[in-house]
Every structure is written in C-alpha cells, then in structure tokens.
Amino acid sequence: MIDILLILVLSVLTIRGFAALRRESVVRREFGQSSLLDVLVLLYPLGPLVLLLGPRFIPAALVFLCAALLYVVPIFVASKQRNALECAGTDRVSSALEATSSATLGAIVGIIYVALAAMFVLLVHSLSSQQLGA
Structure with missing residues (x-):
C-alpha cells in the first residue's frame, strides 16, 4: 500500500519538477x-517499481543499489547545475x-524511501534468522 502511495507522490514530484525544468530550459541552456x-x-x-519487482530477477543488494542510483545520480547532476547557475550571478537564474x-x-x-526500505528488509531478515528466547 505504501509503495503505491509513494509511486503517486513521486509521480507528482516528477511532473512538477519536469515542468519547472522545461520552463527554464532556455535559461539553463544559455548558461x-x-x-x-x-x-x-x-x-x-521507477524506484519503487524496482524495489517491488527487482528481487524476482536479481539479488536484493543489487536491487537496492539500482534503486538508489535512480536518485543519487540526479542529485549530483542537480548539484553541478546549481553551482554553475549560482556562479552566473544574474537574477535571471533564480x-x-x-x-x-x-x-x-x-x-x-x-x-529516504530506499533507505527506509533497506532498513526494514534488514530488520525483518535479522529477526527471522535468529531464534528469540532460546
């Protein structure tokens, strides 16, 4: 249930972010x-979908790595673009x-979602592999 909610939230954030980036594509291209x-x-x-469907095809560690890469790479790209735009020094880049x-x-x-999902999986795995009270 929470996966579906997260897919909807990320879809809304995707649409808002993509629309804002396309609106400012002229300024970004200029710089x-x-x-x-x-x-x-x-x-x-795709991140929640990778976490839902990925374990059927590849090991869990790779699933979490692939899902994390879907979010880490855009942060690095956005950071580089933000630094370049801040160095422009004009009001047009705001x-x-x-x-x-x-x-x-x-x-x-x-x-945050990938980290929480990984912690949940590790917690469930550790609780199920140890005998409690023995």
Whole structure:
C-alpha cells in the first residue's frame, strides 16, 4: 500500500519538477547546462517499481543499489547545475535554481524511501534468522 502511495507522490514530484525544468530550459541552456536532469527526473517513479519487482530477477543488494542510483545520480547532476547557475550571478537564474531545487526534492524523497526500505528488509531478515528466547 505504501509503495503505491509513494509511486503517486513521486509521480507528482516528477511532473512538477519536469515542468519547472522545461520552463527554464532556455535559461539553463544559455548558461551551458544540459537537459540530462530533465530525463533523470522522469525516472523517479521507477524506484519503487524496482524495489517491488527487482528481487524476482536479481539479488536484493543489487536491487537496492539500482534503486538508489535512480536518485543519487540526479542529485549530483542537480548539484553541478546549481553551482554553475549560482556562479552566473544574474537574477535571471533564480527561477532556474528553483526548478533545480524542485527536481532535487523528488530525489531526496526517493533516497529516504530506499533507505527506509533497506532498513526494514534488514530488520525483518535479522529477526527471522535468529531464534528469540532460546
């Protein structure tokens, strides 16, 4: 149930972030920033799907690594773009900085979810592998 809710939340954050990034694409392009972040933002809803369906095909550790990469890479790209836009020193980049921040928000939510899911899996595994009270 919580996975479905998170997919919906990440979908909303994806749409808002993508729309904001596309609105500011002219300014970002003017200052030499690529549109890679636009594509990476569209991948946010895949994180919960990877966690749901991935263990059927690959080991759990790789599933969590793949899901985390869906959110860590956009944070690095957004950080580089934010630094470049802040160095521009003009007022025209303020809305582009806000768009970059909205894209980062979805990635942070995704990383928190992956971390909580990993801790839950480790907790359940550790409780099920030890005999309590013996």
